Amino acid sequence: MQTDITGRLLICCPDRPGIVAGVSQFLYNCGANILDASQHSTDPREGLFFMRMVFQLEKADITREQLEKDFQEKVAGPLKMDWHIDYTDHRKQxxxxxxxxxxxxxxxxxxxxxxxxxxxxxxxxxxxxxxxxxxxxxxxxxxxxxxxxxxxxxxxxxxxxxxxxxxxxxxxxxxxxxxxxxxxxxxxxxxxxxxxxxxxxxxxxxxxxxxxxxxxxxxxxxxxxxxxxxxxxxxxxxxxxxxxxxxxxxxxxxxxxxxxxxxxxxxxxxxxxxxxxxxxxxxxxxx
Missing domain, CATH: 3.40.50.170 (Formyl transferase, N-terminal domain)
Structure with a gap:
């Protein structure tokens, strides 16, 4: 059981409808509270979508390893995402x-x-x-x-x-x-x-x-x-x-x-x- 885990999710993928909804629904199902979300789409010729989402897992019964594994299988893989999650309890060197x-x-x-x-x-x-x-x-x-x-x-x-x-x-x-x-x-x-x-x-x-x-x-x-x-x-x-x-x-x-x-x-x-x-x-x- 982990408490008060804050993660920062960065995403780049081909632009298409439903990306924000898919990520948000996944985090909701994990018991996460979304604290901040920003997004940017390039022009249609390039067709790329970028997003940063900050979320908090409040007493959620899921490890970050399991969350990342499930995210890759259920969201990132199907949507062809390049993605990365960093956590605020990791103090960068x-x-x-x-x-x-x-x-x-x-x-x-x-x-x-x-x-x-x-x-x-x-x-x-x-x-x-x-x-x-x-x-x-x-x-x-x-x-x-x-x-x-x-x-x-x-x-x-x-x-x-x-x-x-x-x-x-x-x-x-x-x-x-x-x-x-x-x-x-x-x-x-x-x-x-x-x-x-x-x-x-x-x-x-x-x-x-x-x-x-x-x-x-x-x-x-x-x-x-x-x-x-x-x-x-x-x-x-x-x-x-x-x-x-x-x-x-x-x-x-x-x-x-x-x-x-x-x-x-x-x-x-x-x-x-x-x-x-x-x-x-x-x-x-x-x-």
Whole structure:
């Protein structure tokens, strides 16, 4: 007998009448109370249906394993669903990778310590030592893995081993200034969140604020996205911008940009933690 189990169900399937009714009826038969439901249908040419449903099993005499088995047999299989259920009693493990810049790391650590990010942070990995003391002041293990052209593959394997050893559910690149190899990315598909200091796809690369200044842009921004093998082109989770003018120097753009980076990265991490993101191709549906 389990009590007060809250589950988050994410669904993608071909669009057709009766999907919401079928899922709702199934959960009702299991003794579940639906707390929230959101849905989205694509245009008829693509014909796909996406849904996020939050439900609570209040003293229901069914295990989550049996619920999932029955859901696959009775609902998901016949409706050809790709689906996933996560439960709120599973506290996600968030690994962080960072280089020298501290603003995104500090934002995550402060929000974690205040309880705003309901995750555990089992480790921070960095290719520099500058942020070791900061990390350890929060009581989090810090692993220094310096990277150069000759040891990159070896260091990535060390990082993979460390991340797997703590059973991390996902990884946040809090301004980790290294390009991850396809071999690394393939181990954690759709589980690596990067913050890019630009409103992608504009001004990709290492120095977007200088490029933006040179072009005299009136908007700067930041983009949080899942990492794929295509540099800075993975599915976008969140973005934001700030208005600027000719009066702003490059240093002003950097300062404003870092504020946006902190906010955008936090929103993307929260969306991932709360199971509000469905990845479809190179796009996301964020409920």
């Amino acid at each position: 968030m690994a962080i990778m960072v280089s020298k810049y501290d603003h995104c790391l500090m934002e995550l650590l402060l929000r974690w310590r205040s309880g705003e990010l309901p995750v555990d942070i089992p480790l921070v990995i960095s290719n520099h030592k500058e942020l070791q003391q900061l990390t350890e002041d929060f009581g989090i293990p810090f692993h220094y893995l310096p990277v150069d052209a000759g040891n990159k593959a070896e260091r990535e394997q060390e990082a993979i081993r460390l991340i797997k050893n703590v059973n991390a559910d996902f990884i946040v690149l809090a301004r980790y200034m290294q390009i991850l190899s396809p071999a690394f990315v393939s181990v954690f598909p759709q589980k690596i969140i990067n913050i890019h200091h630009s409103f992608l796809p504009a001004f990709a690369g290492a120095n977007p604020y200088k490029n933006a200044y040179t072009r005299g842009v009136k908007l700067i921004g930041a983009t949080a996205h899942y990492v794929t093998n295509d540099l800075d082109e993975g599915p976008i989770i969140d973005q934001d911008v700030a208005r600027v003018s000719h009066k702003h120097a490059v240093s002003d753009l950097v300062m404003l940009g870092r504020d946006i980076e902190r906010q955008v990265l936090t929103r993307a991490v929260v969306a991932h933690i709360e199971d509000r993101v469905i990845v479809h191709g190179n796009k996301t549906i964020v409920f």
